[in-house]
Amino acid sequence: MQQRPLWAPWRMAYILGPKPDGCVFCHARDGADDRAHLVVARGDHVFVVLNRFPYAPGHLMVLPLRHEGAVEALSPDESSELWAWFVRAKAALDRVSAPHGYNVGLNLGAAAGAGVAEHLHLHVVPRWEGDNNFMPVLGDTRVIPQHLDDQYDQLVAALSDG
Numbered sequence: 133m134q135q136r137p138l139w140a141p142w143r144m145a146y147i148l149g150p151k152p153d154g155c156v157f158c159h160a161r162d163g164a165d166d167r168a169h170l171v172v173a174r175g176d177h178v179f180v181v182l183n184r185f186p187y188a189p190g191h192l193m194v195l196p197l198r199h200e201g202a203v204e205a206l207s208p209d210e211s212s213e214l215w216a217w218f219v220r221a222k223a224a225l226d227r228v229s230a231p232h233g234y235n236v237g238l239n240l241g242a243a244a245g246a247g248v249a250e251h252l253h254l255h256v257v258p259r260w261e262g263d264n265n266f267m268p269v270l271g272d273t274r275v276i277p278q279h280l281d282d283q284y285d286q287l288v289a290a291l292s293d294g
Contacts, residue, residue: 173291224290231258
């Protein structure tokens, strides 16, 4: 079988590019360019971003605006809106991508796998039958069949529809 290259050119810009000081999520929250920071929606207490290194196409995260890592420290308004925006994000992904299922969850603390433990983020990962092929097992690589720019445009439109 002929080997074929797997291209993910957007990763190199991140790997070699400058990194913001402080929390990457707060940087996205405070940025003037939502597209550059992959912010697809904003609420009163939360915002929604595409994961720059997704587990699957359309992998979103819903985060409180406030820099907080403890779920029990969220106000009732923050907790309520976090869940409401999860429901909206799922509905938008249903319309845009028609996944067969979802993985949804919080990684609370570094020991639980949180890459940015100090800023709570709820993962919303669309899944399709047969989407977990041999790549993650053999090469610690995920194949993402849609470019983030295309996903961004589709999700911004779907989330702005309500």
